[in-house]
Amino acid sequence: MAAVKVKSSALLIVDALESIIERFRGNHEKRQELEQQLYNRKSGIAGEQKVLDALYSIQLPRGSRVFWDISLPLPGGSFFQVDVILIMPSGILLLESKNIGGRLRFYSKPSELHKVDENGTILLAMDCPFAQLQDQKDNMDWxxxxxxxxxxxxxxxxxxANPTIEAISRNSNIIRLRELRSIVRRMAEQPHVLSAELLKTLTTAIQLQQRPYLPFPYxxxxxxxxxxxxxxxxxxxxxxxxxxPTSRSWFCPNCRMSHVxxxxxxxxxxxLTTSNQITTAECSRLFKCNERTALRILEPFNLTRIGNGPSSAYQMEYLQLLE
Ligand SMILES: [Zn+2]
Structure with missing residues (x-):
């Protein structure tokens, strides 16, 4: 099976968040909030990765495709995001992963997911994954x-994350990771709803219309x-x-060690965090080098030159980071 796997913009967002947190000067008011965001994103990606690993370990029917973390257009110029889509001749399946352990309670009105302790005290309240899945499904059907x-x-x-489910309000399409393979194998054996030709047209349309979500500089x-x-x-x-200390060496005064x-x-x-552009003057100040060396340092990034003469800048096209 040829799996189409676009390198996820989600991973670039994690890189950007990590670098902002590493680079805060002193205690910034946003530090805690961004650390929480980073934790949630990493845990979400780890869950999606487990789902993808399970899918990649199945012999899927010819022409099947798996897409991860893609955005497709809606009317009015907006986009909707889908975590994992599996496309097989027998149908299309959207998979929403929840990588949360512990005791979980699902509610439909209002739609929420609670993580609770032994006494039922709410430790964490979040959007219910069924509502998120329904939203993705409605958009995808449209x-x-x-x-x-x-x-x-x-x-x-x-x-x-193998949680204990304490309350669930309706007969929901919810499974544990270990059930995924057998469900997908059974689904693969169902009558075909997409011909080989249609399957190809559909995967090509997704590849052509999908736009990675690139909210940079972050x-x-x-x-x-x-x-x-x-x-x-x-x-x-x-x-x-x-x-x-010298024109060729970098040194950490804290670790007392030299660095590449x-x-x-x-x-x-x-x-990723503050600007998509840099001038050679800025680059030479950053690395304490002359402008010729600065140009050589910028070269491997394949930047686009903007303007002419000494004021020209070099621009990062974020899309190329995904290739
Ligand atoms: Zn150090």
Whole structure:
């Protein structure tokens, strides 16, 4: 099976969040909120990865495709996001993973998911995954109909952290990860609703219309001022800004160790968090080098040159980070 796996923009967002948190100067009011966001995102991706691993370990029928973390267009220029879609000749399945352990209670009115302790005290309240799945399903069905595909989607919520379910309000499409393989195998044996040709047209349409969600530079997106971030190259062990005692060596005054030049990480952090552009003058200030060296440092990034002469800048096209 040829799985189409777009390198996820979700992973780039995790990189951006990590770099903002590493680079805060002192105690920033947003630190705790962003640390929580980073934790939630990493846990969500880990759950989706478990679902993908299960799907990739099945011999899926010829022409089947798995898509991860894609956005498709809605009317009016907006997009809807889908975590995992499995497309097989026998149908289309959306999978919403929940990577939360412990005791869970699902409610439908209002639609919420609670994590509780032994006494029933709510430890965490979040959006109910059934409502999220229903929303994804409605959008996907609309997109399919609008593109001339007369097929409806099915959906499952997959629990990937083996929680205890204490309350569930209706007969829901919820399964544990270990059940996924056998359910998909059974589904694969059902009568075909998509011909080989239609399957190909559908996967091509998704590939052509999907737009990765790229909310960069991310510091602006989460309301952090760039001046609250440390821009010098950092020691990867202790996050202390590095010194450059000679023209070729970098040194951490805290670890008392020399370092390889931290060009790639420093520039990627800068592009993902605060600006998609850099001038050679800015680059040479950042790395304490002359402009010729700065140009050489920027070269591997395949940046687009904007403007001419000494004021020209080099621009990162975020899409290329996904390829
Ligand atoms: Zn250090």
């Amino acid at each position: 997109w399919l109909a609008n593109n001339g595909f007369r097929v409806k989607t099915g959906g499952l919520v997959v629990l990937t 510091a602006h997106h989460v309301g952090v001022e760039p001046e609250h971030l440390e821009w010098r190259p950092l020691c990867e062990l202790c996050l202390c800004p590095l010194d450059k 030049p931290p060009y790639k990480k420093t520039l990627l952090d800068r592009f």
